[in-house]
Structures are given as structure tokens and as C-alpha cells.
Amino acid sequence: MELTDLTKLGTLNLSMNHLTGQIPSSTGNFEWIETLHISRNQISGPIPLSMTSLTFLNHLNLSYHNLSGKIPTTNQFLTLDDPSIYQGNAGLCGRPLSTECPDSGQSKPGDDEEDGDGDGGAKFEKLGFIISIVIGFFVGFWGVCGTLIIKRSWRIAYFYFAGSVYTGVDFCKKLRGSYIVRSTMACAIPGV
Template sequence: METLEWLDLSRNQLSGEIPNSLADLNFLSVLNLSYNNLRGKIPSGTQLQSFNSSMYAGNIQLCGKPLAECPGDIFNGSATDQEERNSFEEDDGFITLGFYICMAFGFIIGFWTVITTLVLKHSWRHSYFNWWNNVGNWMYVTTTVYLRRLKRKFLE
């Protein structure tokens, strides 16, 4: 059935929503669902939106492209597609407002724990800045040695 090219289901008194499995028919070139009792949104992201709106005529409760937008598709005063809205929404529900609040608190507590430790413990502060000084010296020496080798290689 995946290679079905032509399907006329007009005037069959069909009711309910258009099944998503119908949207998976990639080779469908003609589809006529007119004058049935179909309702709901036409499945999006498929070729079902490319058919002429007359193929859906007589289904007054059917909405979505190529027909009028569904009432739930109006977002911030403008009509948007379901795909656009889904691209910005999280499906797993893990990243919520609570997640961001906890992440902010964790960063603040971790940052100030390190800073407070460096301010209060003289030996840790001395070791910390000495380590960064050694890292800076290592980077300077390594860069200088490689640049000298590079100059010597190209000048010879």
C-alpha cells in the first residue's frame, strides 16, 4: 500500500480524523476525501498539504493547510505551523523553568564557594595564583620555542 498512487474516498460518509498512516503514502498523486464527515487537523509535514483544497471540500470540521488554519494554530497573533512550534518546544519535559532556576543556583553557589575559599584561605589563594602563573609561563615558553623552530625552518 506504500506505493499507492491514486485514492478516491469521496462521498463515503467517513468520520473521524485523517489517520497519520495516510500521510505516510509518499507516492500518492491523487487523493479525494471530499464530502465526508472528517474533522480535526490535516496531518502536517506530508504531501497532504500539497493537494488542492477541493479534495477536502464538504468536511466542515477539517482544518489545516491547504484549508483554513485550526483555532489552536494561532500563536502570538499570527498563524504558525505545527512543525515550527514543535521545533521550539521541548518534547521530553526535562528542561523546565525549575531546571533553569536550579542551574542558576548551582552556578552561583559553586562560583561563590570557590571565590570565598580563595579569599579566606591564604595557602589555597597562593597555590591557585601560582598555578596560573606556571600555566602562563609554560604557554609563553612553548609558543616561543615553536616560533623559533618555525622561523629557523623557513629561513634555512
């Protein structure tokens, strides 16, 4: 049995264990992993793309290795934007690090939109969200206000209700005020 066969593992901390070699591509088999710390070892090579399938991953530490190549910019790696989790890896480049990747077959951090993957989908999703909010506002606003404009009986009932709410709130404020005055006077005047 290998470590990566433990698919239901939630936390794995292999920091400072003098591990060598590369991060195995089977690391993507950890279906439920939330925390993965493998910092301060002698691991080299690229970050395997299979790690982008770790959908529950919210804590990652790959600092102080000899890792190289572009940091993945898809799926869960979009949320892992703290540069300190990659520090100490002079060969790493791309987002969230300030080091841009060279043009030798790898894209720069901002080129994901042109490739059709990565950030382009997020922009489309954000645009769809904004459009749905605007449409929802207009439908809700004009659904209520349009009905009040068109149906006279609803308009009368609405303004009657709004007036009665205002009257009720005003009445409660006056009652509360008189209660406070009365209780203050009861403390100041003996026998009241």
C-alpha cells in the same frame, strides 16, 4: 492479517495508489514507523488522534487528499511543522498551516495553553530548563569562586597554577617561534 498489524514496520509509502476512505485509527499501532507517505490518494476525513502516538515518526506526507479538521498539535505532530506535508487538503486547519480553525467546537492554533494540553506543557518544560541552567550556573560559579575567596590555601594554589600555565604557554610559543626562524634560515642560508 491487516497492514496495521505490522507494528515493527519502519517505512510505509502508499503514495499514488488511488486509496479511498479515511485513515484508520489503527494507524497508531505502527510503534516503530519513522517514515509514512500516503500522499496523492482520495483519502478524506480527519487525521486520527491515534497518529500522535507514533513517537518515532519523523517523515510524514499527507498532501493532496480531501482531509479535513484540525491538525493534531500534540506529541510527534509538534515536530512535523512543514506546511507542505499537508498541502492540497483544503479542509485542514491549524498549526502549521496559516488557516485557522473555525470556532465550532475546535480550538484555534494558539488556544492549546488554555485547554491545558499541547503547548502549555512545552512552555513549562522550557521554563524548567532555563531555571535549571541559571541555578547550575550560580552553584558552579560560586562553588569555585566562593571556595577561592574563603580558602586562602586554595586561592594561592590556583593563582600559582594559572601563572605556571601562562608561563608554559609563553615558553612554548617562544620555542615554536625560534624553531620557525631557525628552519626558515636553514632554507635561506646554505650549510646551516
